[in-house]
Amino acid sequence: MTIDTNSPRPKDWVMAIAPYVPGRSTTDDGRKVAKLSSNENPLGTSEAARAGFAAHAGDLERYPDAGASALREKIAAQYGLDPARVIYGTGSDEILHLIAGAYAGPGDEVIFVRYGFAVYEIATRRVGAEPVIAPDTDYATDVDAVLAAVTDRTRIVFIANPNNPTGTYSTKAEIARLHAALPKTVLLVLDQAYAEYLEDADDDGGLELAKTQSNVVITRTFSKIHGLAAERIGWGYGPAAAVDAMHRIRAPFNVTTAGQNAAIAALGAKNFIENSRAHNVRWRAWLVEEIGKLGNAGLRAVPSKANFLLILFEGSLTAETTYHALMDSGYIVRWLPGQKLGHGLRITIGTEDEMLGLVAALRAIVAEKVSETA
Numbered sequence: 001m002t003i004d005t006n007s008p009r010p011k012d013w014v015m016a017i018a019p020y021v022p023g024r025s026t027t028d029d030g031r032k033v034a035k036l037s038s039n040e041n042p043l044g045t046s047e048a049a050r051a052g053f054a055a056h057a058g059d060l061e062r063y064p065d066a067g068a069s070a071l072r073e074k075i076a077a078q079y080g081l082d083p084a085r086v087i088y089g090t091g092s093d094e095i096l097h098l099i100a101g102a103y104a105g106p107g108d109e110v111i112f113v114r115y116g117f118a119v120y121e122i123a124t125r126r127v128g129a130e131p132v133i134a135p136d137t138d139y140a141t142d143v144d145a146v147l148a149a150v151t152d153r154t155r156i157v158f159i160a161n162p163n164n165p166t167g168t169y170s171t172k173a174e175i176a177r178l179h180a181a182l183p184k185t186v187l188l189v190l191d192q193a194y195a196e197y198l199e200d201a202d203d204d205g206g207l208e209l210a211k212t213q214s215n216v217v218i219t220r221t222f223s224k225i226h227g228l229a230a231e232r233i234g235w236g237y238g239p240a241a242a243v244d245a246m247h248r249i250r251a252p253f254n255v256t257t258a259g260q261n262a263a264i265a266a267l268g269a270k271n272f273i274e275n276s277r278a279h280n281v282r283w284r285a286w287l288v289e290e291i292g293k294l295g296n297a298g299l300r301a302v303p304s305k306a307n308f309l310l311i312l313f314e315g316s317l318t319a320e321t322t323y324h325a326l327m328d329s330g331y332i333v334r335w336l337p338g339q340k341l342g343h344g345l346r347i348t349i350g351t352e353d354e355m356l357g358l359v360a361a362l363r364a365i366v367a368e369k370v371s372e373t374a
């Protein structure tokens with residue numbers, strides 16, 4: 001293509017972004033089948049959140065509360081926070097972008113792990129900063145590798161904990177060690193999209209650090225355990241200065257009226273959250289066990305604390321073949337060649353029926369491969 005010097009030219013750093021690839025909901029031939037590709041809640045959303053949403057179906061002509069004050073108050077009351085230091089966004093994705101926009105630009109470096117969340121690289125490049133990739137240890141975050149990547153140009157470290165797409169988790173002690181060794185000028189962002197799935201209630205994944213430290217921000221979402229992915233609501237917590245900076249650059253009305261109200265109700269739906277966590281623990285353990293029973297097919301599950309499992313294909317059966325075969329059987333999972341995980345499939349923990357059906361399909365695919373090589 002010849003470059004027309006008379007037409008507007010997007011920034012080079014924007015054109016260097018590989019666009020985000022969302023989880024699919026239809027097969028190659030357009031069938032709508034079991035979607036296990038986006039880590040949504042298989043139990044849906046709570047009745048309370050649905051009612052909270054529906055209560056505002058008639059309020060379409062008014063702008064939402066730009067300050068999201070009722071939502072901030074509810075979040076603060078629930079977690080023992082200062083409501084003035086709660087930031088909210090169009091999904092926690094927006095908050096990740098706000099952080100990059102407020103703290104990084106051309107000439108700056110932003111660190112994240114090799115198999116980290118795809119949005120970190122997009123948010124980094126979008127503002128003209130440079131991504132710095134820290135190597136993993138067997139797919140998990142390696143705190144020492146992250147620290148070794150720090151230079152005097154580092155502005156932000158993004159850590160998802162549990163991490164997506166690996167499901168791996170760094171303990172509270174490991175996160176504290178990372179924070180203690182980072183320069184105080186580097187902002188540590190702890191992305192807790194799956195924090196509500198953790199079973200150890202004592203391990204807050206870093207919330208305590210965000211309450212007390214001048215260089216820690218945490219982010220959370222209503223898209224995962226709360227089952228409100230369609231409404232796009234996330235929140236974050238950090239020092240007043242960081243929240244102030246983010247408010248200056250966020251879209252003025254970034255969370256809808258019905259969404260704010262649904263989120264407030266979702267936080268109160270304790271039974272739904274408890275049931276969702278219990279369902280996830282049970283079926284994730286079952287799936288790990290079933291993968292183990294596939295014997296010498298070369299499949300390995302990476303230990304997960306989230307609502308999905310990363311399965312590695314280390315034998316003759318490939319992730320790509322299995323991805324397409326599962327799709328033919330009616331199950332869409334996530335194959336991530338764009339994230340250097342061409343040898344892995346990320347599978348969201350679904351309903352009981354979906355899990356039973358998925359494993360039956362997987363068993364058949366493995367059996368066919370074994371008979372073919374025999």
Ligand SMILES: *Cc1c(COP(=O)(O)O)cnc(C)c1O
Binds near residue numbers: 039092163191224234
């Ligand atoms: C799903 C996810 C998010 C964000 O989701 P939103 O829907 O934008 O709130 C953020 N971080 C990680 C690691 C995720 O997996």
